[in-house]
Each structure stands twice: as C-alpha cells, then as structure tokens.
Amino acid sequence: MHIEREMRWHLPFYFRQVLRASLTISLPLTMSQLNLFENAANHPASPGLHTIRDGAYYFQPDFFTKDESDVFFTSLKEHIQWKQESMQRYGKQVNFPRLSAWYGEKGTTYTFSGVTHHPHPWTADLTDINKRISPLAGVVFNSVLLNLYRDGNDSIAWHTDAEPELGPHPVIASVNFGATRKFQLRHVQTKEKIEIPLTHGSLLIMQGALQYHWQHQVPKTSKPVKERINLTFRVIKY
Numbered sequence: 001m002h003i004e005r006e007m008r009w010h011l012p013f014y015f016r017q018v019l020r021a022s023l024t025i026s027l028p029l030t031m032s033q034l035n036l037f038e039n040a041a042n043h044p045a046s047p048g049l050h051t052i053r054d055g056a057y058y059f060q061p062d063f064f065t066k067d068e069s070d071v072f073f074t075s076l077k078e079h080i081q082w083k084q085e086s087m088q089r090y091g092k093q094v095n096f097p098r099l100s101a102w103y104g105e106k107g108t109t110y111t112f113s114g115v116t117h118h119p120h121p122w123t124a125d126l127t128d129i130n131k132r133i134s135p136l137a138g139v140v141f142n143s144v145l146l147n148l149y150r151d152g153n154d155s156i157a158w159h160t161d162a163e164p165e166l167g168p169h170p171v172i173a174s175v176n177f178g179a180t181r182k183f184q185l186r187h188v189q190t191k192e193k194i195e196i197p198l199t200h201g202s203l204l205i206m207q208g209a210l211q212y213h214w215q216h217q218v219p220k221t222s223k224p225v226k227e228r229i230n231l232t233f234r235v236i237k238y
C-alpha cells in the first residue's frame with residue numbers, strides 16, 4: 001500500500017484506524033482470499049477506504065438508511081433556501097446548471113467567481129448530518145455547500161475544491177440524497193479517471209492531497225433522472 005509521505009501526516013484519525021485495521025485483518029488471509037479482498041477494494045464504489053494515485057477517499061454507498069435518506073431529501077428540498085447563482089462570462093450573465101445554497105457558522109464566507117457568499121445559519125437537518133459524519137471524517141465541519149440537480153441537464157463541470165479558505169489539506173465530505181448521479185475524478189497529469197455512482201444515502205470523503213492532483217465533476221446525462229441533492233461539508237479557516 002503506497003501512501004505519499006506528505007499525506008501520511010495529514011490522514012485524519014479515521015483513515016489511520018481503517019488503514020491499521022485493514023493491515024491487521026489482511027494478515028491471516030490466504031493468497032487467494034487476499035486477491036479477492038484486493039479486487040473488491042479496487043472497485044471504485046466498494047465500501048471503505050480507497051488509496052489511489054496521489055490521494056485517498058472513503059466511500060460508503062448506504063451510510064444513511066433508505067428511510068433516513070427519504071426524510072432528509074424531502075426536508076432539505078423544502079427548507080433549504082435554494083438559489084439560482086450565475087456568473088459573468090463574455091460580458092453575459094450565465095446561470096449555473098443547478099441551484100445552490102451556502103450554510104455555516106457566522107464568519108465562514110466563501111468566494112467563488114468573484115462573489116463573496118455569506119452563510120445561512122445551520123438548520124436542524126444540517127446539524128444532524130454534520131454530527132453523523134464528523135466522527136468518520138475526523139473533523140467537525142463548520143460549513144456546507146448544497147447543490148440541487150433538478151434533472152439530467154443539471155451538472156457541475158471539472159474543478160477542484162482547493163480554495164484558499166479550505167486550508168492546505170482540506171477534508172471534504174459529500175453526502176447524497178435522491179437520484180444517483182455519476183461522480184468522476186480525473187488525475188490532472190495522467191488523465192486517469194475514476195467513476196463512483198453517488199447513490200441515495202451515500203457518503204464520500206475526499207481528503208488531503210487528492211484536491212491538488214484530481215479534479216472532479218458530475219456530468220450531464222441524457223437518461224431520465226429525478227432530482228438529486230448533494231451536500232459538501234467543509235472546514236473554512238477564518
């Protein structure tokens with residue numbers, strides 16, 4: 001198992017635990033069992049920690065139960081103050097292909113496309129979700145960006161979340177409710193691609209160096225898909 005030296009120092013508690021556990025449990029396995037174990041772990045969407053080139057991510061397809069996820073979806077859809085954001089491009093104001101909202105502690109402002117966003121205060125749902133995911137991520141998040149993808153025409157283009165507000169080694173936890181959409185990672189140098197279907201109730205934690213070496217996107221799809229809500233929990237330094 002190869003982990004960059006730089007990353008090893010920044011793996012949060014949970015990742016270190018999982019690494020230790022997976023090393024321990026793999027010891028008594030026979031060679032063929034080990035191969036099975038590794039193949040399963042190599043599937044990008046299998047549950048658990050994935051160490052990849054220049055980074056690591058943790059994925060749990062059913063972190064929230066179906067019932068919990070149904071309740072969160074309905075409640076977030078209704079109570080979040082969804083907004084159509086837009087940006088100036090070639091002298092025209094262009095709408096982003098999704099609705100979004102920014103929530104967090106007072107002071108966790110976030111600047112993108114030259115616009116500084118002030119957060120709405122945490123809601124009960126957001127506090128609940130934060131409490132559930134924080135122990136796994138090894139950090140307590142102080143802000144969350146929400147996106148509502150209304151149908152297959154909504155998307156987010158290739159980008160990284162390595163903004164200066166997030167500090168040098170950001171831990172970002174992505175929580176998903178509603179329709180399954182493809183989440184793609186692309187290595188900046190090698191162009192290697194990893195695809196993870198983000199299912200109803202799934203949790204994806206991206207960590208450390210990953211944001212510097214990999215971009216991510218949720219592409220449009222011509223398949224008929226229902227609405228999807230994605231929450232990316234972040235720690236804003238302020």
Ligand SMILES: O=C(O)CCC(=O)C(=O)O
Nearest residue numbers: 145147156183218230232
């Ligand atoms: O919808 C997603 O899964 C990704 C959202 C995202 O990358 C972002 O908000 O920065």
Ligand SMILES: [Fe+2]
Nearest residue numbers: 159160161216
């Ligand atoms: Fe992102």
